[in-house]
Each structure stands twice: as structure tokens, then as C-alpha cells.
Amino acid sequence: MVVEMHAKSSVSAVPRNGSLLALAVCCGLGVANVYYLQPSLSQVQAEFGVSASQVGLVPTLTQVGYALGMLLLAPLGDVLERRRLIICKAILMIVALLAASMAPTLGVLAAAGVVIGILGSIGQDFIPLAAHFSSDAQRGKAVGTVTTGLLTGILLSRALGGWVSECLSWRAMQEIAAAMMVLVTLVTWTLPPIPPTTKVRYSALLGSLLTLWKAHRPLRLAIITQSVLAATLGAFWSSLSVVLAAAPFHQGSAVAGAFGFVGAAGALAAPLFGGLADKSGPLHAVRVGCCLVVVAFGALLLFPPSLWSLGVSALIFDLGVMAALVSHQHLINGLDPSARSRLNGMLMTGAMCGMAIGAAIGSFALQSHGRDGLWAVGVIAGAVALITSFFHTFKGQRNV
CATH class of the missing domain: 1.20.1250.20 (MFS general substrate transporter like domains)
Structure with missing residues (x-):
């Protein structure tokens, strides 16, 4: 009482x-x-x-x-x-x-x-x-x-x-x-x-995470796909200030930080993909997001380096990653209503791991192969995520 x-x-x-x-x-x-x-x-x-x-x-x-x-x-x-x-x-x-x-x-x-x-x-x-x-x-x-x-x-x-x-x-x-x-x-x-x-004991709460992982194949695929996409965030944002400090940009921390506004514009538009997920199933929106990532980093490989191309690409690939995240959340929240907090926590943990791995790979690629190596990491990650999404269906259902 x-x-x-x-x-x-x-x-x-x-x-x-x-x-x-x-x-x-x-x-x-x-x-x-x-x-x-x-x-x-x-x-x-x-x-x-x-x-x-x-x-x-x-x-x-x-x-x-x-x-x-x-x-x-x-x-x-x-x-x-x-x-x-x-x-x-x-x-x-x-x-x-x-x-x-x-x-x-x-x-x-x-x-x-x-x-x-x-x-x-x-x-x-x-x-x-x-x-x-x-x-x-x-x-x-x-x-x-x-x-x-x-x-x-x-x-x-x-x-x-x-x-x-x-x-x-x-x-x-x-x-x-x-x-x-x-x-x-x-x-x-x-x-x-x-x-x-x-x-419930803390150990039991942690143990239930493994149970959920084993029980839901769509959860496993959502975590894998989102973590690969999130790797592009880690690679790009953790290396951006180093890229901008070098030729041909020669820009400081303020310009690097200003790119955060560009990323925000793309990410805040991502919930619009919720309507697409409601109409056609979340996987359509996930795949569109993957394609946006590939296009954004592919454009950086193809076009001459400039602050404009960096800004537009940052907007597009941030939109793609966040659109996929919104759609994956839509998907996993229908798996087990009694475990939604844990399911979302697992998805976000996977995304953070992907960002960490992406930051390490991006730094290595930049050190070894310059800007093009960094952009290639983004293209490859987007393509891998897109391929993974095609394994991502429920039994007997389409477009889930």
C-alpha cells in the first residue's frame, strides 16, 4: 500500500x-x-x-x-x-x-x-x-x-x-x-x-539477455545489421577531425564540430521512415537505409574532396543509419512486449559495439590508405548490412 x-x-x-x-x-x-x-x-x-x-x-x-x-x-x-x-x-x-x-x-x-x-x-x-x-x-x-x-x-x-x-x-x-x-x-x-x-537478482536479469538472444532469430539479425551500419558512424565521426586537419581542408576543431549539425539534420529526419515501416514492413526501410549509406560513401570516393561533399554525405549516411535503427526498433518491439527494455538495450549495445569497431577500422584505414580507404570502409559496411537484411525474415511472413 x-x-x-x-x-x-x-x-x-x-x-x-x-x-x-x-x-x-x-x-x-x-x-x-x-x-x-x-x-x-x-x-x-x-x-x-x-x-x-x-x-x-x-x-x-x-x-x-x-x-x-x-x-x-x-x-x-x-x-x-x-x-x-x-x-x-x-x-x-x-x-x-x-x-x-x-x-x-x-x-x-x-x-x-x-x-x-x-x-x-x-x-x-x-x-x-x-x-x-x-x-x-x-x-x-x-x-x-x-x-x-x-x-x-x-x-x-x-x-x-x-x-x-x-x-x-x-x-x-x-x-x-x-x-x-x-x-x-x-x-x-x-x-x-x-x-x-x-x-529479480541482477545475475538473472543478465541471464535473460542470453535467453532472448537464443529465442529470437530476428533479434540476432537486427543486432548484426545495425552494428555493421553503426560501424560507419564510428569510422566517419572518429576520424573526421583528422581528415579535416589535413590537406586539402586545413580546418580546425570548430569546423569538425559544426558537422554535428549536419548529422543531426539527417538523423532527426529518420523517424519519417516509421511511416514506410508501417506501410511496407520495417525491412523495406532498413534496406533503404543501407542503400543510403552505400550511396553517401560511394559519392565521397567518386567526387573531388570538398566541405560540401563531406557535409551532404554526412547528412545522407546519418539519415540511412538512423532510419535503419528506427525500423529495427519497430521490428524487435513486436517480438516480446514483456521484454522491450531489454530488447532495445541489446540492440543499442550491438550498435555501440559496431561504432567502437568502426572507429578502430576507420583509424587504421585512414592511416594506411588515406581518405579513400576510410570511404571504402563505409561502402563495404553498407553493402554487408544490405546483404544481411535479406536473411532477415520471419517464418511464413514477408516484409517483416
């Missing part, structure tokens, strides 16, 4: 637009820490005197950490008091960001990046909060609002990181990020306590 009364009071406590906006901002600030450094990697490379492939290890390891955080820390929100969990993560994130800002070597920076990536799962913790604090009639809108904060944080973090790094330094960006996480901590502190939603 006490829990029921608490739940009712919680619903009336937070669902107002201002409170939802605060949750959305905290969500975006939490995940943005994973991406602030990417547009200023050329500064890091110059300061430590390392190669492109060596500096590429920083975003690679950060993405690996993010994937681990999604897989291992996100389920804790179901078995621990969520407000306390978020505050602990935020405090640890502040420490990790300050450590990154003072890193004396690339190795220390990479180690701090792993911790930042793991704790970056804090952004995902605010989405269930929106559902918890909202009535049934407002839950969809509330979750959508906070999810938009997550997406905006990912997309605009590169622009902010590039601009601050250009005006101040990449170290200053990490310090500013730590200050913003203090704000996240204070906002979370004002929320009412949130009791755990299940008494």
Missing part, C-alpha cells in the same frame, strides 16, 4: 513540461560526455605527438566502454533505487572527466575514456524516469520528450565539443562537461526516491 501511494504521488510530482524538459536535458548531458572529444582528436594527436591510428584508440575504447555500460549497468535500474544510482554515476562521471582533462599521456586519456563510456549509460537511466513519473495517458509523450533529449545530446555534443576546443582547448571541454554533470547531480537530487521495479 505504501509503495502504491508513493507511485501515485510520484506521478503527480514530475510530469509537467518543465520537469520533463529538465529530465531531457539531463539525459542529453549524460550521454554527450561520450562524444565531446571526437571533433578535437587532431588537437590531441598534435599535443601527444601520436599517429592517427593511435589517437583513434581513444574514441574506440570510449565506445567499447559505452557498450559495456549499456549491457552491464543499465539493468541495475530495475533492481536498485534509481535516483541514488544516477547520482552515484554522475559523481563518478565528474571524477572521470576531470581525470581526462588532466591526462598527462594518451594512455591515461584512453583509460579515462573507457570510464566515461561506461558511465555514459547514465543518459539511458532518465528515460525510465519519464515513464515512472507520468500517467498512462501521458507516458508516450513523456518518454518521447526525454528520448529526444538523448538524441540531441549525442548529435550536438560534437558541435559543442569542437567549438569549445577551438576557442579554449579540448581539456577545457572536459572541465566544462564536469561542471554540467554537477548540474545533473543537483537536478536528480530534487527527485523523489524511486523504488526498484523487480526483486
Whole structure:
């Protein structure tokens, strides 16, 4: 009875637009820490005197950490008091960001990046909060609002990181990020306590992920296809600042960060593919997304290098990757309604692993074969994802 009364009071406590906006901002600030450094990697490379492939290890390891955080820390929100969990993560994130800002070597920076990536799962913790604090009639809108904060944080973090790094330094960006996480901590502190939603052991929650993987072939194929597509994001964005710093562009971190706005424009248009998924089945939209990726990177191979071609291609391939993600979410959410959070978590973990692998491959390709090698990675990844999508059907059904 006490829990029921608490739940009712919680619903009336937070669902107002201002409170939802605060949750959305905290969500975006939490995940943005994973991406602030990417547009200023050329500064890091110059300061430590390392190669492109060596500096590429920083975003690679950060993405690996993010994937681990999604897989291992996100389920804790179901078995621990969520407000306390978020505050602990935020405090640890502040420490990790300050450590990154003072890193004396690339190795220390990479180690701090792993911790930042793991704790970056804090952004995902605010989405269930929106559902918890909202009535049934407002839950969809509330979750959508906070999810938009997550997406905006990912997309605009590169622009902010590039601009601050250009005006101040990449170290200053990490310090500013730590200050913003203090704000996240204070906002979370004002929320009412949130009791755990299940008494299931943490080990059992993790074990159920393997059960879901084995039970649903479409889930396995969706994760594989999306991870291959996400590799193009890792390859492009983790190497962009190095590409722009070299001939014929000779541009700094601010320009690299500004490309985040271009990527945002493409990614935010991706939900339009939901209509195509409703009408023709999600796989049609997935395949269109794969084709957009191939076309975007193919154009970079064929046309002379310019900021315009880079910008247009970034818009097109970001649109393709995010359109496929929206369609894959549409697909897997119909597999097991009782496990939607875990299914989405598994899909996003696969995507983060793909981004990490793509960042490593992209750095190696750029170091070994220049820009064309990097663009070729994008073409190959898009083609592999497209081929994989044709194995992606339910028994006895078409266009699912």
C-alpha cells in the first residue's frame, strides 16, 4: 500500500513540461560526455605527438566502454533505487572527466575514456524516469520528450565539443562537461526516491539477455545489421577531425564540430521512415537505409574532396543509419512486449559495439590508405548490412 501511494504521488510530482524538459536535458548531458572529444582528436594527436591510428584508440575504447555500460549497468535500474544510482554515476562521471582533462599521456586519456563510456549509460537511466513519473495517458509523450533529449545530446555534443576546443582547448571541454554533470547531480537530487521495479537478482536479469538472444532469430539479425551500419558512424565521426586537419581542408576543431549539425539534420529526419515501416514492413526501410549509406560513401570516393561533399554525405549516411535503427526498433518491439527494455538495450549495445569497431577500422584505414580507404570502409559496411537484411525474415511472413 505504501509503495502504491508513493507511485501515485510520484506521478503527480514530475510530469509537467518543465520537469520533463529538465529530465531531457539531463539525459542529453549524460550521454554527450561520450562524444565531446571526437571533433578535437587532431588537437590531441598534435599535443601527444601520436599517429592517427593511435589517437583513434581513444574514441574506440570510449565506445567499447559505452557498450559495456549499456549491457552491464543499465539493468541495475530495475533492481536498485534509481535516483541514488544516477547520482552515484554522475559523481563518478565528474571524477572521470576531470581525470581526462588532466591526462598527462594518451594512455591515461584512453583509460579515462573507457570510464566515461561506461558511465555514459547514465543518459539511458532518465528515460525510465519519464515513464515512472507520468500517467498512462501521458507516458508516450513523456518518454518521447526525454528520448529526444538523448538524441540531441549525442548529435550536438560534437558541435559543442569542437567549438569549445577551438576557442579554449579540448581539456577545457572536459572541465566544462564536469561542471554540467554537477548540474545533473543537483537536478536528480530534487527527485523523489524511486523504488526498484523487480526483486529479480541482477545475475538473472543478465541471464535473460542470453535467453532472448537464443529465442529470437530476428533479434540476432537486427543486432548484426545495425552494428555493421553503426560501424560507419564510428569510422566517419572518429576520424573526421583528422581528415579535416589535413590537406586539402586545413580546418580546425570548430569546423569538425559544426558537422554535428549536419548529422543531426539527417538523423532527426529518420523517424519519417516509421511511416514506410508501417506501410511496407520495417525491412523495406532498413534496406533503404543501407542503400543510403552505400550511396553517401560511394559519392565521397567518386567526387573531388570538398566541405560540401563531406557535409551532404554526412547528412545522407546519418539519415540511412538512423532510419535503419528506427525500423529495427519497430521490428524487435513486436517480438516480446514483456521484454522491450531489454530488447532495445541489446540492440543499442550491438550498435555501440559496431561504432567502437568502426572507429578502430576507420583509424587504421585512414592511416594506411588515406581518405579513400576510410570511404571504402563505409561502402563495404553498407553493402554487408544490405546483404544481411535479406536473411532477415520471419517464418511464413514477408516484409517483416
